[in-house]
Amino acid sequence: MSSESCRSNPPLQTALPINFIIIGGGIAGLACAIALRRVGHHAIVLERKERANVSSHSGIRLPPNCTKILYHWGLRGILMQRAMITHTLLFSRYESGEFLGTHIWDEGMLKETRGQFMLTTHAELHEVLYDAAVALGADIRYGAEVQEIDPGSPTVKLASGEVLSADVLVGADGEFGVSRALVLEGRDDGNPTGLALYDTTISQDELLERANFLYEDNGIIVAFGLGRAIVVYPIQDKKELAFQWYGPDEESVGRYGDIASADIHSVANAVHKDLRAVMSRVRKAVRVSIRDHEDLEDWVADDSRLVLIGEAAHPFPPGTIQASAMAIEDGAVLAKLFSHLSEERQIESFLYAFQELRQSRVRQVREQEFGGVFYMTLPDADAAAQRDNGLREKAAAGLNALDGSEEASKAWEEMEVIFGYDCEDQADDWWLKWGMLRERALSVDQGAAPSLLDFSKMITQVSSTIIDEESH
Ligand SMILES: Cc1cc2nc3c(=O)[nH]c(=O)nc-3n(C[C@H](O)[C@H](O)[C@H](O)COP(=O)(O)OP(=O)(O)OC[C@H]3O[C@@H](n4cnc5c(N)ncnc54)[C@H](O)[C@@H]3O)c2cc1C
Structure with a gap:
């Protein structure tokens, strides 16, 4: 990878570089390592698998809120080469193949988001992030399985001892990892939703002539x-x-990372x-059972320095647009907050x-x-007829498929907010509104011990302020 693609405006550098151990070298772990290295912290990534087995060649969609972060990290050039x-x-x-409608993303909206909608593969994204993390000096270790975590010390014990x-x-070790289990104090297998995803690819040379319509305008086909x-989309x-393929889940088994052994024809007849x-x-x-996992109240293990990010904190339905985007946003926000670290006492409050x-x-x-997955897989009854008739009309x-009706406009507005969100700006806002305020208060009252309780109240206020601002 050229060094040029890693070049961007230098972000604020921490006054107190500290050591982070990131458990899991997936999208969340690598993105977090990049973000932390960019602001001057040390990052070791521990990934249990060997590098060759850590990703898949299936498709991944990157929404504008995600690509904007990657652009900001200097990865625009490389993404333009590796994604569409x-x-x-x-x-x-x-x-029946009946055409129901088209939605073309509004150029003006996309411009405002400062990102783009991109299509790539899990492996390509993984490689882009790996190269960038290594170029920035992250220490990434494969075949390094974490078996035990002591969040109090804080230490990890590897399978090697x-x-x-x-x-x-x-x-950052995913929905079934040891970190989530530790914070939850138990396993979380999630509840089956009754739906499964079958995820695969097809080579162009294997395609029949008649399928060329799929390539027009790099469109995403949803049937x-x-x-x-x-x-279906080109990559x-x-x-x-x-x-x-999304449909009924007869077996409730399977996850990303399993061997690709499922036969789509047997379910999509x-x-x-x-x-x-x-499909011929x-x-x-890869067969992935779609599960609804518990919404964790705490992402930080009690009184400790273990924080969850990515799927470990918030498992998403597989194959959806925002799963990787949220994992990348997590790393970006964590690093933005820790760029302001100047004293050790701030660590816990930054985690909260x-x-x-x-x-x-x-x-x-x-x-x-989740709403999107359920919308696509509605059984053929009233709600599905309403969906299809709305699109036909x-x-x-x-009109654009997602414009028009009041209901569609509301969903569209929500999507615009989601795409337009700049997580790094939100972290900066937090610092300006609350972090600095607290530091000033502490420097005036040198004797006072910082109160986490008061601080989390302030954070709750800032969250609602941000939501209020967004809803206006
Ligand atoms: C192999 C694989 C292929 C995928 N392919 C796709 C795809 O094609 N399209 C798509 O949309 N999404 C895919 N996903 C899901 C996608 O990665 C996630 O939805 C999202 O990007 C967030 O990922 P994450 O990094 O939080 O968690 P994950 O992607 O689950 O990554 C967690 C990482 O932690 C590692 N790990 C787990 N336990 C330990 C431990 N004890 N010690 C050290 N390391 C540990 C795992 O090996 C894994 O590499 C895939 C996930 C995996 C694991």
């Missing part, structure tokens, strides 16, 4: 009906198609002939500030993403 920009969503019926200590531990949905400079033609050459898929800033944002986005009137 998309502008269009095309809706159709699953079993080695014990490592740090000032702060970051749990739904019969309680099932297919999402790898149009050499491949990402192919995701009622699909329209054009899509069936594409589809590769074996992180939790407060992120929880409200993530809850809103997660709800929307808008297409007939020449």
Whole structure:
């Protein structure tokens, strides 16, 4: 990777560099390492797998709120080479192929978000983040499985027996990892939603001629009906198609990282002939059971220096647009807050500030993403008919699929807020409004011990101020 793609305006550097151990080298862990190194902290990433097995070649969609952070980190150039920009969503019926409507992202809206909507693969994104983290001096260790965490000390014990200590531990080891289990004081397998995702790709040379419509305008095709949905989009400079099937979950097993051994044909037999033609050459898929996990009240382990980020803090439905985006935002916010670190006593309060800033944002986005999966997989009854008729009417009137009705406008407005959100600005705002205030108060009253209780009240106030501001 060229060093140019890592160049950006230098961010504020911490006055007190400390040591972070990040447990898990997925998207969340690598993004966090980049963000922390950018502000001058030390970061060790411990990933249990070997590098070759840590990602998949399936598709991943990056919304503007995510690409804007990566651009800000100097990764625009490399992303332009490794990802594709998309502008269009095309809706159709699953079993008949009937065209239901198109949505073209508004240029003005996208410009305001300062990001773009991009399509790439999990592996490409992983590599971009890995290269950037290494270029910035992060220490990334593969084959380093964390078996035990002592959040009080704070230390981790690896499967090899080695014990490592740090000032702060970051749990980025996913929804089934040891960090989440420690904070929850137990396993969280999540509740099956009754839906599963089959995630795979198709090579262009395997495609039949008739499927070329899929490549037009780098569009994302969404076909739904019969309680099932297919999402298809080009990746790898149009050499491949990402192919995701959502539908009933008969087995409630499977997760990302499993071997791709599932056969889509056995579940997607009622699909329209054009899509069936594409599917005739589809590769074996990874089967992911879609689960609804407990909404964690605490992302920071009690009285300790272990904080959760990414899927470990907030598991998202698989294959959705915002899962990786939220993981990347987490790292960006954590680092922004810790760029202001000048004394050790601030560490705990910054961790709680992180939790407060992120929880409200993530809850809103997660709800929307689950809503999207349920919307696509509505059983063919009244609600689905309403969905389809609404789309047909808008297409007939020449309107964008997500514009028009009051309901659609509301959903669209919510999406604009989600895309337009700048998590790093929100972290800066927090510092200006509350962090600095508190520091000044402490310097006036040197004798007073900082009260975490009072501080978390201030944080709650700032969260609601931000929400109020956003809703205006
Ligand atoms: C192999 C894999 C492939 C994926 N492919 C896609 C895809 O194609 N499209 C898509 O949209 N999403 C995909 N995802 C999901 C996507 O990565 C997440 O939705 C999101 O980006 C946030 O990820 P995360 O980093 O928080 O968690 P995860 O992606 O789950 O990463 C957690 C990391 O922690 C590591 N880990 C777990 N336990 C330990 C431990 N004890 N010690 C050290 N390391 C540990 C895991 O090996 C993993 O690398 C995939 C996830 C994985 C793990």
